[in-house]
Amino acid sequence: MTEYGRGSGSEPWHPEDPLFGTGQHWGATHPGHGQAPYGGGQQYQQPAQAQWGGHPQQGGYPYGGQQQPGYDPGYGVGHPPQQPSWDTTGGLPAVDPYAHPPQPAAEPDYYGSPDAYPPPRPRPRGQERRRPEPGRRPPEREHSFFAEDDDVLGDDDPTPRRRRGGPPPGGPGGPRGRGPRGPRGRGPAETKRRNGAACLIVALVLLGLVGGIGYFGYSFVSDKFASAPDFEGSGHGMVEVEVPEGASITDIGNKLKTAGVVKSVDGFVQAAGDNDKASSIQPGVYTLKKEMSAAAAIEMMTDPKTFNALIIPEGWRATRVYEKIDSHLGLAEGTTKKAAEKGDLGLPSWAKGNPEGFLYPSRYSASKGTKPETVLKQMVKRANAEYTRDNIVNGAKKLNRTPYEILTIASLVQAEGGNKEEFEKVATVIYNRLKPGNTETNGKLDMDSTINYAKGQSNLDISTKDTQFDSPYNTYLHAGLPPGPIDNPSPEAIKAALNPAKGDWMYFVTVRPGVTKFTASKAEHDKNVAEFNRYQREHSD
Template sequence: MTEYGRGPGSQPWHPEDPLYGDRAWDGAQQSSWDSYGGQQQPQEPYYPQQPQHPQHPQQPQEHQQTPYGNWDGSQGGTDQFYGAGVGDPYGQQPPPNPYGQQPDYYGTPDAYPPPRPQRQRTAEPGPDPDTGWDPGPDEGEHAFFADRDEDDDDDEPPTRGGRRSGRSRRGSVKRKSGCACMVVALVLTGGVGTGAYYGYTFYNSHFADAPDYAGQGTGEVHIEIPPESTVSQMGNILKREGVVKSHDAFVAAARNNTKAQTIQAGTYVLRKEMSAAAALTMMLDPASQSGLIIPEGMRASAIYKLIDEKTESPAGTTKKAAKSANLALPEWAGGKVEGFLFPAKYSVGKKTEPKAVLKEMVKRSKAEFKKVESDAKKVGLTPFEVLTVASLIQAEAQDDEDFGKVSRVVYNRLKPDNTATNGKLDFDSTINYALGRSTLDVTVNDTKLKSPYNTYRHPGLPPGPIGNPGHQAIDAALNPTKGDWLYFVTVKPGDTRFSVTLEEHNEHVREFNEEQRKKRENDG
C-alpha cells in the first residue's frame, strides 16, 4: 500500500522511512516491493473510493518513542501505526496540531482497530542500538519493591510534556512500595517466628529433659494401675492424676531403673506433684501399695469385714453385695460364695466399690480352678467336692509336709469300706466354722452341735467349703500322699502326729491334752 498522492518509486525504502514496516488492516506487512523485488500495485482501501485531493504537505514528524517501541514493533513514532503522512481521504482538512504531531484521521468511535492511549515520552539521547529505547536517568533499574505495572496509574490522560495532573505518581509508588515492604516484613517475621517455634519444639522433644517436678510431693492420692499396664500407660495415669508432671519424665526414670518392669497392677498410695524418680521408687516399695491381702483359708465372713474397712464402707456393705450382686460365679458353685474368694493380694483403695472387689476375687478363683475342673474325676469327686476337701486341708494342716497327709486321711475316711469311723471325718475345723470361731479347744459338748457342718455327727463331706483354700491345699486335694492313715492330731505347733490305729491316735491325744494344760497354767 502506498501513500495517497505518492507515486511508486524505484528506490528501496529505508528503515528510517515513516512507512517502513507499516502493516495493513489484516496484519500483513506492506512494502512497495514484493518479496521477489517486484513492484506491487496499489491496493484498494476497504471503504468506497472517493476522489482524491491533493496531498497536504507532509509535516515533519516528531518521533515519539515508548519504552516498548510502536504497536507494530517498529522504531517509528506513535502515529506510524495509522500511516504517518497519509492524505485526508474524505477531503477534510485536519485541524492544526499545536504540538507538531500528525492528526489521527481514524480516531472515530467506529474506526478499527480502536485507538489505544499512548504514553508520550521525550526521547532521550543515546538510544539502545537494538531497540532504540533508553530508559533515561530515572527509569533504569529500580529497586525491587519500586517495580510495578506501568498501566496501574495511567487512568489520567497525559498532559503536555508527558506529565499527568492530579496526584504525584512518584508519591503513589512510594506509598505502594511502603505497603509492599510492610507485607513482606510481616511474612518474613511470621516465617522466622514459625521456624523458631518448631525449632524449640524439636529441641525439647529430642534433646531437652522432660518436664518434671522436684521433691517427694505432698498430700495423698490413690492410683489404680490396671492389669497388664505398660510403663508408658502408667506414666499417662500418673500424669492425669497429678502425681508426675509429664509422661516422658516417668518413662525416662523407668528406663534408668531395671526394677521398673516388676511393677504390678494394684492400687498405690502416692503423693501429688512428685518427681518421676520419687514416684517410681515409691511404687516399687510394697508399703505404698494399697492392697488387700487375703490369707489362705480365710472365711468369707472375715473377708467381708476386711473389704468394708479397706474401702471405708459401712459395716455389712460387702456382705449385702455378696448376696445381691451378680458375681459371675461358675455354675458348679451352686450360688455359694465361700471358697471362691481366692486368697491373694488385691488392689483396693478408698474409692473402690466392695462389689468390684468381690468380682475381682471370683474372677481370680475361676482362673485358678481350671485344674480343679479338669482333674476332679481323677480322685472320684466333683469340682465342688474337691474345693471342699481343699478347704478342710487348708484349715487342718500346719506344715508343708502335712498337706498331702491330711488329704490322704480325708480320702481314706470317705472310703465305703471304712469301718473305723464309718465315713465320718471328725474334724474340729468344721464345728468351729459352724460356730463362727477359730480355736483348738473343742469340747465333747461341741461335738453334739446340730449343724450339717458337724462332721462328728454327719458322715461324708460338709455342705461346702469352710474357707478359701490356696494353691497348696488345692494341689494336695488333687494329689494326696500315699498312706493308710486314718487319724492325726497336732500335739503342738510344728508337731502333727499321724496314725493308722485308734490306740496310737489316743496316745497322741493324751500328749495333746497335756500340752494344753501347760499352756493354760502359763497363761493363768
C-alpha cells in the first residue's frame, strides 16, 4: 500500500480480503482519535499537499464522541477531539513522531476516486457486523536457542505450552514433545539424550588426549632419564656366550640378553659407557653367569683375574690347539686330542671328519671343570659361522674347486704368507702351479710348510733330505694339493684363497723378514734363494 491515491502501488485492503484484520475499518468517515503529545501541547499543522489533481479529497470526520453506524468507535465518548477537522485540500495533520502512533482506523482514506473500493453501506441498527475469521499466520522460523526455551521449566510440568511461532496446545502438532517429531521440534528427552551423548564424547576425547600425552611424556622421560632395566648382583649358574668378530657393544648386549646374562641391552650399553674397559672386550667365547648386573658382566669379561681366556692364534695346527686346551684346563696330555677323534664336533659333511682348519682362531672362555669337547664345539661352531659368511661354498664353485680345497689352499697361504698383500700373491702362485700343462714345476707346489706339517716341525731351513720325506702332505714328492688343511687359517687367508691376485708368478721366497720376492722365472728365483741363504748364515747366531 502507499499513502497516496490509487496509482501504481498495491491496492488497499478490502473487507472481503482474507487478511483483513479487526483493526482495519472502511468507511467514508471515522471518528478522530485524540492525540496528547507532550502533555497536551499545541499541534502544528503541515502545509497542504496536492493529491492527484482532479480527485476530490475526503471530507472531514465528525467529532464530539459520536459513533458511526456499524463501526466501533476509536475512542470513548469522554475523549475530546484535539483536531478540528481534516484539511480539505489534502493536507495531513501534523503528528508528533514521538507520540503514540495513530491506529489504522484513524487514518483518512486516500483512495477517494471513482476506481477505488466503494464505501461500505451502513447496516441496520442492532445488526452486528460479522468479522472475517483471521487467517492462519505462516509459521515463523525458530532459532535453536529459542526453540528449546520451554524445556527450561523441566519435564515434570504437565501443562502444555505453546511453542513460539507454532500452534497452540491442542492444535495441529499438539503439545511440544508429546507428538511425533516435526521438522524443527524435538522432545525434551531426546534433546537431553543428545546433549548427554555430546558431553560423553567430549569427555572421552579429552580423557584420551590427556592419557596419550601422559603416556608419551612418561615414555620420553623414562627413555631419557630413567635407568634401563638391570639385574642386581653377580648372577648364578654358568652360561657360555660367543662374541663374534667385529661385534659392537650393542651386538654384545643382544648376545648377553638372549643368553639370559643381562636383563636389557640398554642396561648393558649404559654400563659399558660408564666403564672404559668395555672397549677392550675381544671376540671369543665367554663363560658368564645368568642374571648378572650389566656392570658385573663387563667386569667379568674384561678383568684378567676373573676371566680365564683361552686364546687360539691364527695359523695354529690342530695338534698345538689340543695341547693348549689340555694345559689351560689342567688335563692330561692327549685328552683333548682323544676327545676330538671320538666326539661329534659339528663338522660339515665336506670336512671329511677332519677338525683341522675348523678350530677357528679366536678367544674363548674356558676354566677348570670345562670339558674339552665343549671348547672344541665352540671353535667348530664359530668356524662354520665365519665360513658361511665368507660364502666359501659358492666361492669354491666359481673357481672350480671344492670348499675343502679352498680351505686347504687358505691354510697354505696362511703358512707361507706374511700379510694380506702377500696372501693374495701366494694364492696366485698356488693356482698357477696347479694349472694343467705347468712345465715349470710339473704340478708340484714345492712348499716347505707342507714338509713341516708332515714332520710335525717348524723349520725354515729345509734340507734336500727333508724334501724326500715320505708323506702325502709332502708337496715336493706329490703333485697337487695336500690331503687337507695344514693349519687353521685366518679370515684374510680365506679371502685370499677365494680372490687371488692377477699375475704370472710361479716362485716366491722370503729373503728376510718382511721381504718376499715373487717371480715367474726359475733363474730369478734361484738368485732370490741365494739371497735368503746368505741372510740365514749371517743371522744364524
